[in-house]
Amino acid sequence: MKSVDEIYQELLDAFAQRAGFVPENTCDLAVRLYAAAAQIQALNIQAEWVLDQSFPQTARGMYLDRHAAMRGLSRLPASKAAGTLRFSVDSPPALSVGIPAGTVCMTADERRFQTTGGVTLEVGKTYVDAPAEALEAGSGGNAVAGAVRFLTACPVAVTACVNPAAFSGGSDAEDDETLRERILESYRRLPNGANAAWYEQTAMSHDGVAAARAVGRARGIGTVDVYIAGESGLPGAALLEEVREDLRERREIAVDVEVKAPATVPVNVSAAIAVREGADFGEVKAQAELAVSNLFTGRMLGRPVLLAELGNRLYGLEGVENYRFSAPAEDLAADGTVLPVLGTLTVTELEA
Known part of the structure; x- marks a missing residue:
């Protein structure tokens, strides 16, 4: 990329060849030529940037997303970490204690987690576990066991909270380099409606599928097994059925397709x-x-x-x-x- 001074000097040389003299650096014409040189360099930078966004090997951000869309791909979104919160009391209560969905607890560094379902601490019990998730999506929601221990709004009679196991499954939105690799892989392994690449790409198009692998002839000739995983690990039954129905509807004729959770x-x-x-x-x-x-x-x-x-x-x-x-x-x-x-x-x- 030429500097402004290099472009300015080329403009001066071109002017001198045609006019027969070189303008003084302090004259109005020289100032105009320098301003033109700055704009020409800006146009060169813009043209180079546009060229970069024109190819998946160098595109970034929303422009890389558009290349992905042309291949039937999309950037994997950020996901929330999931886990369990344990609420406890100092002594067994005489009456049952309800802990509603949306109860928020947090870590020492103020990462917040909320219950996703209401639970009840029964009479005679000292603790109860509730399903929970991070309030915000991203890898910052992952937390080791015991990290969540502060109540932000204490339910009646509850004196402590903790996560007995780690919160996991939280991930950031897919970064450019990972998405770029998937786009380039779609060119190297062209999906044709019958190969493993097509089955994997179709499965990955479903929300909640973080990875997919297709195995041909898994149960003999004319069979395909597609293994899928969610962001937090094994897929749920609903996600398995959703992908299974889609692939069975769009599969090749006379091919038996099964969608499975991996071992x-x-x-x-x-x-x-x-x-x-x-x-x-x-x-x-x-x-x-x-x-x-x-x-x-x-x-x-x-x-x-x-x-x-x-x-x-x-x-x-x-x-x-x-x-x-x-x-x-x-x-x-x-x-x-x-x-x-x-x-x-x-x-x-x-x-x-």
């Missing part, structure tokens, strides 16, 4: 981390647990679990100086019918 393989992760001088191990540990948990979403369907990827997530955290894995001992190979899920997660301090 799950728990992956136990045990890591020791060394923190940088001045960093608090407790805070870094919480970040490390969250970073590892965020990897295991439904988008892992058919993908390998790589130690290098797990290590990058840890080493990229502020405060982590070094790490060492004792589990898993090796990479987990990819299998289109299998969804890796997080089993036990242990993060300890690496001894010097």
Whole structure:
């Protein structure tokens, strides 16, 4: 890209060839030529930007979305983390206590979660569990067990809340690079109404499907099994039926299509981390647990679990100086019918 000064000098040279003299730098004509040079450079920048947005390899944002739409694809939206909130009392109540849907609790850093259904703490009980989700979509809604412990509006008689298990399944909207890879893959594997790419792309067009894998001849000639996963992991029965009905209606003639939930393989992760001088191990540990948990979403369907990827997530955290894995001992190979899920997660301090 030429600078303004380079363009200005070219304008001066062209003027001098035709007029027979070079204007003084302080004259009105020179100022006009410099202003024209600045506008020409701006047009060059705009033309280069337009060229970038014209191809999926370089387009960004809404322009990349338009390339995706031409391939029948769309950007995966952000999803909310889901989990369970446990409400407890100091002593068993004499009367049942209702906890309505929409009751909000939060973490120490003010990430908020709300119950998605009303529950009742029965007489004689000291706690009750309620289904809940993050108030806002995105990976920031994922939280390790025990992180949610503050009531914002305390229900009558309830004295404490906590999440006994991690909130998971929260993910940010698909970023440009991931969407770009899917678009380019749709060119490399052209869907033709009969191949695996078509079945996978059709399944992915349904809201709630985070990943899909098609297996041909799964049950013999003329059969196709399509495995799907939701953002938080295994798909619900309603989503399975929705995709199944769609594919059966649009399938090839005489092809038997089944839509299935994948098998799950728990992956136990045990890591020791060394923190940088001045960093608090407790805070870094919480970040490390969250970073590892965020990897295991439904988008892992058919993908390998790589130690290098797990290590990058840890080493990229502020405060982590070094790490060492004792589990898993090796990479987990990819299998289109299998969804890796997080089993036990242990993060300890690496001894010097």
